[in-house]
Amino acid sequence: MHKIGTYTFTAEPFHCDFSGRMFLGHLGNQMLNAADFHSTDRGFGMKYLMTLKRSWVLSRLAIEMEEMPGQHEQYTIETWVESAMKFFTNRNFCVSDGKGRIYGYGRSVWAMIDTETRQPSDILSIDSGAINNWIVDDKPCPIEKGGRVKMGENAEFVRSIDVCYNDIDINGHVNSIKYIEHVLDLWDIAWYREHRLKRFEIAYVAEAHQGDTLSFYREPTAENEYCVRLMKAEAQTGNPTEVCRCKAVFS
Amino acid sequence: MHKIGTYTFTAEPFHCDFSGRMFLGHLGNQMLNAADFHSTDRGFGMKYLMTLKRSWVLSRLAIEMEEMPGQHEQYTIETWVESAMKFFTNRNFCVSDGKGRIYGYGRSVWAMIDTETRQPSDILSIDSGAINNWIVDDKPCPIEKGGRVKMGENAEFVRSIDVCYNDIDINGHVNSIKYIEHVLDLWDIAWYREHRLKRFEIAYVAEAHQGDTLSFYREPTAENEYCVRLMKAEAQTGNPTEVCRCKAVFS
Numbered sequence: 001m002h003k004i005g006t007y008t009f010t011a012e013p014f015h016c017d018f019s020g021r022m023f024l025g026h027l028g029n030q031m032l033n034a035a036d037f038h039s040t041d042r043g044f045g046m047k048y049l050m051t052l053k054r055s056w057v058l059s060r061l062a063i064e065m066e067e068m069p070g071q072h073e074q075y076t077i078e079t080w081v082e083s084a085m086k087f088f089t090n091r092n093f094c095v096s097d098g099k100g101r102i103y104g105y106g107r108s109v110w111a112m113i114d115t116e117t118r119q120p121s122d123i124l125s126i127d128s129g130a131i132n133n134w135i136v137d138d139k140p141c142p143i144e145k146g147g148r149v150k151m152g153e154n155a156e157f158v159r160s161i162d163v164c165y166n167d168i169d170i171n172g173h174v175n176s177i178k179y180i181e182h183v184l185d186l187w188d189i190a191w192y193r194e195h196r197l198k199r200f201e202i203a204y205v206a207e208a209h210q211g212d213t214l215s216f217y218r219e220p221t222a223e224n225e226y227c228v229r230l231m232k233a234e235a236q237t238g239n240p241t242e243v244c245r246c247k248a249v250f251s
Numbered sequence: 252m253h254k255i256g257t258y259t260f261t262a263e264p265f266h267c268d269f270s271g272r273m274f275l276g277h278l279g280n281q282m283l284n285a286a287d288f289h290s291t292d293r294g295f296g297m298k299y300l301m302t303l304k305r306s307w308v309l310s311r312l313a314i315e316m317e318e319m320p321g322q323h324e325q326y327t328i329e330t331w332v333e334s335a336m337k338f339f340t341n342r343n344f345c346v347s348d349g350k351g352r353i354y355g356y357g358r359s360v361w362a363m364i365d366t367e368t369r370q371p372s373d374i375l376s377i378d379s380g381a382i383n384n385w386i387v388d389d390k391p392c393p394i395e396k397g398g399r400v401k402m403g404e405n406a407e408f409v410r411s412i413d414v415c416y417n418d419i420d421i422n423g424h425v426n427s428i429k430y431i432e433h434v435l436d437l438w439d440i441a442w443y444r445e446h447r448l449k450r451f452e453i454a455y456v457a458e459a460h461q462g463d464t465l466s467f468y469r470e471p472t473a474e475n476e477y478c479v480r481l482m483k484a485e486a487q488t489g490n491p492t493e494v495c496r497c498k499a500v501f502s
Contacts, residue, residue: 013287013297013421014280014428020421029265036264046264047323071421072298164436165443170264170271170322177265185415189461192416210440 003136004080005038008098011069018189021068024200025181028063031093031106032176034077044131049112054121057111058176059088062146062201065095065104075103080136087111087120089131092141105143146201149245151227155217158186163212173207174214174243183228183246186216195224195250202246208232214243224250254387255331256289259349262320269440272319275451276432279314282344282357283427285328295382300363305372308362309427310339313397313452316346316355326354331387338362338371340382343392356394397452400496402478406468409437414463424458425465425494434479434497437467446475446501453497459483465494475501 007030015026039045039056049055069075076098082090093106114121123131161182169175180202187195208214212232221227230243258281266277290296290307300306320326327349333341344357363372374382412433420426431453438446459465463483472478481494 012280012284014283014426016421017416018419018421018423023417025417029263032265033263165268165438165440166274166276166432166436168269168440170267170269172269175265181417185417187416189416189419 001042003134004078004139005034005041006076006078007034007037008074008076011071011073011075013071016071017192019192020071022070023181024063024065024068024184024197025177027065027068027095028061028106028180029177030077031061031063031079031095031108032058034079034093035091035108038079042134044126044134049126050115052126053115054112054126055115057113058108058204059111060109060146060201060203061106061176061180062108062143062199063093063104063106064143064199065197067103069095069097069103074098080139081131081134082137082139082141083135084123084129084131086122086124089123090145092139094139094141105141107141107143107145109146143199146203146247149201149203149227149247151217151219151221151229151245155219155227155229158216158218160213160215163208163210163214165210168210173209174212176202176204179204179230179244179246182214183216183230183248186218186228197248198251199249200246202244204244205242206232206244208243215240221247252293254385255329255390256285256292257327257329258285258288259325259327262322262324262326264322267322268443270443271322273321274432275314275316275319275435275448276428278316278319278346279312279357279431280428282312282314282328282330282346282359283309285330285344286342286359289330293385295377295385300377301366303377304366305363305377306366308364309359309455310362311360311397311452311454312357312427312431313359313394313450314344314355314357315394315450316448318354320346320348320354325349331390332382332385333388333390333392334386335374335380335382337373337375340374341396343390345390345392356392358392358394358396360397394450397454397498400452400454400478400498402468402470402472402480402496406470406478406480409467409469411464411466414459414461414465416461419461424460425463427453427455430455430481430495430497433465434467434481434499437469437479438499442501448499449502450500451497453495455495456493457483457495459494466491472498 095103346354
């Protein structure tokens with residue numbers, strides 16, 4: 001089996017925005033599906049890990065696109081493991097038309113947790129570090145890693161929303177992609193008519209659940225670049241807690 | 252080519268709810284995809300209609316499920332045209348595991364519009380009524396048609412939301428499935444833990460756009476049965492207009 005997994009999808013009409021290009025959230029969802037297919041086929045997927053009481057947890061995701069697939073177009077996601085350490089593994093993505101035209105790239109960082117203690121777990125302890133058999137360290141992924149998103153204290157409160165039924169996935173918390181969609185909803189169509197989303201990165205800090213209210217704080221950090229911090233007021237105590245932090249770069 | 256189109260999909264993890272069963276919205280989306288594949292392959296799809304300045308418009312959708320496909324399961328959607336009249340056509344769906352186990356059914360009503368005047372257009376005028384070659388009137392679809400959703404004046408205001416970027420599809424208005432998701436978000440996970448959504452029907456009345464605020468009015472109409480009316484305050488005049496009307500039946 002090849003170390004790089006290659007999966008072909010179609011840009012569905014309702015997964016495309018007003019301009020007929022895929023929503024970034026749906027592309028991110030297919031990246032996560034590709035990661036699931038790739039790891040499952042190679043013996044370290046979620047289903048197998050569940051038998052060991054372990055699970056992958058997405059820690060960071062960065063997507064940088066030159067162009068988004070258009071409605072009805074087929075596109076290909078290649079995914080591979082760039083490196084694996086004790087507590088984190090780096091998985092990359094390349095999105096293309098399958099014929100040599102590159103749409104863009106993604107980088108993700110995953111941790112493994114013990115599903116009983118919710119504590120970090122040693123990735124290399126699984127099957128004597130078998131994931132190391134799948135490392136691809138020579139395929140380029142020419143986009144920056146997601147760095148620490150630096151935000152000052154001047155981020156402006158821009159919106160709050162209640163976490164609802166459709167936000168929650170089988171893990172019982174808000175699904176990783178829904179945060180991306182809610183953050184991108186902070187800009188309106190007039191903005192997207194004039195600006196193309198070039199890069200989006202998100203670092204997940206804490207899980208949000210139904211009953212939480214998510215508050216969005218936004219700060220411009222450069223020309224056409226914004227950072228967004230999501231805070232939740234916990235359902236029980238009302239204490240504010242950071243949920244995730246994002247950076248959106250438009251061109 | 253067979254009159255009935257058969258398409259196989261997989262229930263993606265992030266398209267499943269907290270219980271590991273598909274969200275109804277995602278199933279509805281795949282029904283609309285199946286309708287698109289079926290009509291395109293048979294010469295009366297959206298792309299072809301665009302060359303005639305015509306378009307299909309979904310007028311009603313009713314889905315009734317005995318069970319929802321679970322995470323990672325393959326499921327099959329069969330779709331066919333039950334009847335075609337001058338201004339409306341009835342298209343049905345059967346959702347199964349592809350091996351004889353039926354999950355449920357769907358019924359939809361479509362109108363055709365002239366994309367320039369936005370007025371109803373004669374379906375049977377397209378290629379001399381060619382759609383009549385595809386009628387299947389002997390395949391059962393044993394669920395009730397979506398009737399007129401009757402609501403009194405006592406519906407209670409329960410929520411309002413702003414229409415955002417991710418709600419809008421290439422037609423420039425809120426996509427049909429997003430209404431379903433927003434309506435189903437009126438119930439929380441505690442409710443869904445105790446109640447299975449058995450039937451959902453929606454009748455589309457007017458289009459909503461970015462800038463509109465959607466207000467949800469809910470009325471219990473029988474045991475475990477609710478009707479929901481969506482109103483918009485138009486961005487320009489503020490006048491309240493009905494957008495769609497839904498019925499949700501739980502068991």
